[in-house]
Amino acid sequence: DAKTTQPPSMDCAEGRAANLPCNHSTISGNEYVYWYRQIHSQGPQYIIHGLKNNETNEMASLIITEDRKSSTLILPHATLRDTAVYYCIVRVGALTSGSRLTFGEGTQLTVNP
Amino acid sequence: NAGVMQNPRHLVRRRGQEARLRCSPVKGHSHVYWYRQLPEEGLKFMVYLQKENIIDESGMPKERFSAEFPKEGPSILRIQQVVRGDSAAYFCASSGTDGGGNTIYFGEGSWLTVV
Numbered sequence: 001d002a003k004t005t006q007p008p009s010m011d012c013a014e015g016r017a018a019n020l021p022c023n024h025s026t027i028s029g030n031e032y033v034y035w036y037r038q039i040h041s042q043g044p045q046y047i048i049h050g051l052k053n054n055e056t057n058e059m060a061s062l063i064i065t066e067d068r069k070s071s072t073l074i075l076p077h078a079t080l081r082d083t084a085v086y087y088c089i090v091r092v093g094a095l096t097s098g099s100r101l102t103f104g105e106g107t108q109l110t111v112n113p
Numbered sequence: 114n115a116g117v118m119q120n121p122r123h124l125v126r127r128r129g130q131e132a133r134l135r136c137s138p139v140k141g142h143s144h145v146y147w148y149r150q151l152p153e154e155g156l157k158f159m160v161y162l163q164k165e166n167i168i169d170e171s172g173m174p175k176e177r178f179s180a181e182f183p184k185e186g187p188s189i190l191r192i193q194q195v196v197r198g199d200s201a202a203y204f205c206a207s208s209g210t211d212g213g214g215n216t217i218y219f220g221e222g223s224w225l226t227v228v
Contacts, residue, residue: 036219038156041202042221042222043117043204043219043220043221043222044156044204044206044219045219046216046217046218046219049216099161099208099215100146100158100161100169100172101146101158101206101217102158103148103155103156103157103158104155105155106155
């Protein structure tokens with residue numbers, strides 16, 4: 001899996017958009033960008049994933065640059081419950097022997113009232 | 114978390130006993146992953162299984178740990194002769210075969226405490 005680089009921590013005001021960056025400059029053509037988050041003492045929660053195009057779901061938006069070397073996760077209206085560690089992970093989409101998720105250090109997002 | 118069920122949620126074992134952690138994947142999923150999270154540390158991959166097969170066990174300790182995912186029933190992570198260092202949260206995840214970009218969903222974890 002390609003390595004990713006994320007800032008160790010970020011703060012965001014409640015109600016504002018939270019923009020979490022991720023660099024993955026060595027990503028391969030068949031690798032997807034996945035985002036998960038882990039709220040303290042809970043299991044990792046899937047947020048969103050994408051290959052080339054920008055993606056949006058009920059939780060967040062994922063913006064992937066044209067060269068695919070970086071991406072941004074956007075939480076449009078952050079709430080206190082969005083305080084968590086956010087992980088950007090690159091992995092192959094197909095279910096092969098190398099398809100495990102490899103978690104890095106992630107970004108600790110703190111949403112402040 | 115879309116339906117991955119783990120039990121027990123909390124387990125206390127004395128040193129030397131065996132711990133068995135069970136994971137029922139999302140209905141219809143045939144791929145299971147196990148991860149371990151030591152206190153104040155990150156999530157570490159342990160093993161990846163399909164029904165009746167171990168696909169990748171590169172993260173499994175060489176001794177005392179084993180995993181299975183039988184044709185029928187849940188996946189089992191078994192830890193023999195537990196030691197205090199095995200105290201951790203163990204997370205199971207599952208995935209289906211729904212084409213490119215398969216999503217992996219996690220359970221809420223099993224917390225093992227060795228006393």
